[in-house]
Amino acid sequence: xxxxxxxxxxxxxxxxxxxxxxxxxxxxxxxxxxxxxxxxxxxxxxxxxxxxxxxxxxxxxxxxxxxxxxxxxxxxxxxxxxxxxxxxxxxxxxxxxxxxxxxxxxxxxxxxxxxxxxxxxxxxxxxxxxxxxxxxxxxxxxxxxxxxxxxxxxx
Amino acid sequence: xxxxxxxxxxxxxxxxxxxxxxxxxxxxxxxxxxxxxxxxxxxxxxxxxxxxxxxxxxxxxxxxxxxxxxxxxxxxxxxxxxxxxxxxxxxxxxxxxxxxxxxxxxxxxxxxxxxxxxxxxxxxxxxxxxxxxxxxxxxxxxxxxxxxxxxxxxxxxxxxxxxxxxxxxxxxxxxxxxxxxxxxxxxxxxxxxxxxxxxxxxxxxxxxxxxxxxxxxxxxxxxxxxxxxxxxxxxxxxxxxxxxxxxxxxxxxxxxxxxxxxxxxxxxxxxxxxxxxxxxxxxxxxxxxxxxxxxxxxxxxxxxxxxxxxxxxxxxxxxxxxxxxxxxxxxxxxxxxxxxxxxxxxxxxxxxxxxxxxxxxxxxxxxxxxxxxxxxxxxxxxxxxxxxxxxxxxxxxxxxxxxxxxxxxxxxxxxxxxxxxxxxxxxx
Numbered sequence: 001x002x003x004x005x006x007x008x009x010x011x012x013x014x015x016x017x018x019x020x021x022x023x024x025x026x027x028x029x030x031x032x033x034x035x036x037x038x039x040x041x042x043x044x045x046x047x048x049x050x051x052x053x054x055x056x057x058x059x060x061x062x063x064x065x066x067x068x069x070x071x072x073x074x075x076x077x078x079x080x081x082x083x084x085x086x087x088x089x090x091x092x093x094x095x096x097x098x099x100x101x102x103x104x105x106x107x108x109x110x111x112x113x114x115x116x117x118x119x120x121x122x123x124x125x126x127x128x129x130x131x132x133x134x135x136x137x138x139x140x141x142x143x144x145x146x147x148x149x150x151x152x153x154x155x
Numbered sequence: 156x157x158x159x160x161x162x163x164x165x166x167x168x169x170x171x172x173x174x175x176x177x178x179x180x181x182x183x184x185x186x187x188x189x190x191x192x193x194x195x196x197x198x199x200x201x202x203x204x205x206x207x208x209x210x211x212x213x214x215x216x217x218x219x220x221x222x223x224x225x226x227x228x229x230x231x232x233x234x235x236x237x238x239x240x241x242x243x244x245x246x247x248x249x250x251x252x253x254x255x256x257x258x259x260x261x262x263x264x265x266x267x268x269x270x271x272x273x274x275x276x277x278x279x280x281x282x283x284x285x286x287x288x289x290x291x292x293x294x295x296x297x298x299x300x301x302x303x304x305x306x307x308x309x310x311x312x313x314x315x316x317x318x319x320x321x322x323x324x325x326x327x328x329x330x331x332x333x334x335x336x337x338x339x340x341x342x343x344x345x346x347x348x349x350x351x352x353x354x355x356x357x358x359x360x361x362x363x364x365x366x367x368x369x370x371x372x373x374x375x376x377x378x379x380x381x382x383x384x385x386x387x388x389x390x391x392x393x394x395x396x397x398x399x400x401x402x403x404x405x406x407x408x409x410x411x412x413x414x415x416x417x418x419x420x421x422x423x424x425x426x427x428x429x430x431x432x433x434x435x436x437x438x439x440x441x442x443x444x445x446x447x448x449x450x451x452x453x454x455x456x457x458x459x460x461x462x463x464x465x466x467x468x469x470x471x472x473x474x475x476x477x478x479x480x481x482x483x484x485x486x487x488x489x490x491x492x493x494x495x496x497x498x499x500x501x502x503x504x505x506x507x508x509x510x511x512x513x514x515x516x517x518x519x520x521x522x523x524x525x526x527x528x529x530x531x532x533x534x535x536x537x538x539x540x541x542x543x544x545x546x547x548x549x550x551x552x553x554x555x556x557x558x559x560x561x562x563x564x565x566x567x568x569x570x571x572x573x574x575x576x577x578x579x580x581x582x583x
Binding site: 008009011012015016018019022023025026030040043044045047048050051052053054055056057058062063064065066067068069070071082083085089090093094096097100104105107124125128129 | 168169170171172173174175176177180181184193194195197198199201202204205206207208210211213214215218394395398399401402403405406409424425428429432433434435436437438439440441443489490491493494533534
C-alpha cells in the first residue's frame with residue numbers, strides 16, 4: 001500500500017535525522033566546543049515523532065503491548081467477540097484522546113509560542129492528534145474486520 | 156461503586172487483550188474527568204516525552220540492538236567467548252551465559268537472544284555432551300540474562316519513569332548502569348557454578364586453550380569489541396552523556412555492520428529501522444500515556460494511601476522486601492517487562508522509598524525479579540519463543556528451565572537483602 005510506504009519512509013527519515021543530528025552535535029561539541037543551539041530541542045521532538053509514528057505503524061495489525069492472559073485460553077468464537085470488543089474500545093479511547101489533543105494544539109496555535117528556530121510549538125505537538133486519529137481509524141477498521149468474522153461464522 | 160464497576164470492566168478488557176496504552180488512557184480519562192480536569196491535559200502529559208532528553212537513548216539503543224541481532228554478531232560473540240572461556244571446566248555452559256548476557260544487554264531481551272544465540276548454542280551444547288534437557292533449559296533461561304547490564308532498555312526505562320516521579324532521591328541512569336554490574340555478574344557466576352555441579356557426573360571433554368584460535372576469534376570480532384567500551388568507557392570517562400553514547404553506538408553499529416562486515420545491505424536498513432521503531436513506538440506510547448495516569452495517581456494520593464495501608468500491617472523493611480519479591484515474581488509471570496514497569500513502578504517506588512529502600516536498588520530488585528518472569532508461565536515470553544524456535548512444547552521447556560529459575564531466585568534474594576552489592580560503586 002502506498003500509505004504504508006509513505007509512513008515507513010517517514011519513520012526511516014526521522015530516525016536517520018535523529019542519529020545524524022545527535023552525532024553531529026557530539027562532534028561539534030568535542031572538536032569545536034560549539035553546537036547548534038536548537039539541535040537538542042529538535043532531537044527531543046524527533047523522539048516523540050518517531051515514537052508516535054512507530055505506534056501508528058504498530059497499529060496496522062494491532063501489534064501493541066497487551067496483557068493477554070485470558071485471551072489465549074478463550075474458545076474460537078468467544079475470542080472473535082473479545083477481539084471485536086477490545087478493538088472497538090481502543091478505537092473509541094483513541095478518538096477521545098485525538099479530539100482533546102486537537103483542542104490542546106488549537107490552544108497552542110493561538111498562543112503562538114516557538115519551540116526552536118522558527119518552528120512553532122503547535123506544529124511539533126500536531127503529531128499527537130494526528131497519530132491518535134490514525135490509530136483510532138486503524139482500530140475501527142480492525143474491529144470492523146473482526147465484526148465481519150463474527151457475522152460470517154454465524155451464517 | 157461505579158468506580159469499582161469501571162475498574163472491573165477495564166481489568167477485563169486488559170486481560171482480554173486490549174492494548175495496554177488504551178487501558179491506561181481510559182484510566183487517565185476517567186480519573187481526570189472525575190477530578191474535573193480538562194482532558195487536554197493528557198496531550199500535555201504525552202508531550203512530556205519531548206521534554207525528557209535521556210529518552211533519546213531508547214530508540215537509538217533499540218535500533219543498534221536490532222542491527223546487531225540481524226547481523227552475524229551472535230556467531231562471532233560465541234566463537235570469541237568460546238576461544239577465551241571454553242577451556243575452563245564447565246566451559247561451554249559458561250560461554251553460553253556470558254555470551255547471552257552481553258548480547259541481551261545490547262538487544263534488550265526482546266527475544267532475539269534466543270533466536271540468534273540460542274540457535275547456535277543449543278546444538279553446540281548437546282554436541283559437546285550436555286544433556287538435552289539441561290541445554291534447552293539453559294538456552295531458554297539465558298534469553299533474559301543480561302537485563303541488568305548496561306545499556307539494557309528496561310534499565311533505562313526504569314530510570315526514566317523514576318525520574319518523572321519526584322520522589323526526592325535522584326535516580327540517574329548512570330547510577331543504574333553501575334548498580335546493575337555486580338548483580339548481573341552474580342547471576343552469571345551462580346548459574347556457572349550450578350552448571351558445573353549439575354554436570355559433575357557427566358564428564359564433558361575439555362577443550363584446550365588455543366592461542367591461534369583465540370587470535371583468529373579476536374580478529375574476527377575486533378570491530379565489535381569497542382561497543383561495551385563505548386557505552387561504559389564513554390559514559391564514565393565523561394566523554395558522553397547517555398543519549399550521546401546511544402547516538403554514537405547507533406552510528407558505529409551502522410558503519411561496522413553495513414560497511415565493514417557488510418552483513419547487512421543498505422537496502423535492508425529501512426526494514427530493520429521499521430521493525431525496531433515499531434517496538435520503540437509501543438514502548439514510548441505506554442510510557443507517554445502512563446505519564447498522564449501517574450500524574451492522576453499522584454493527584455489522588457494513591458501511593459501515599461498505599462503506604463499507609465501497607466504500613467499498618469508491615470512495619471519491618473525486611474518483611475516488606477519479602478512481600479515485594481513475591482509480588483514482583485507473580486507480576487513478572489503475568490506481565491511483560493515494559494507493562495510491569497509503567498504500571499507498577501509509579502505505585503511501588505514511593506512506597507519502597509518510604510520504607511527506606513534506595514530507588515536505584517529497587518530498580519535492580521525490580522528487574523532481577525522480572526528477569527525470572529521471562530520464563531515463568533503463563534506468559535513468559537522466552538518460553539514461547541524457545542518453544543517456537545526449537546519446536547518443543549512449552550510445558551517441557553518450563554520443566555527444563557525450572558532449575559535455572561531456582562538458581563536465579565537465589566541470586567534475587569542475595570540482590571534484595573544485600574543492597575551494597577548494587578550500590579557499592581555509587582558512593583552513597
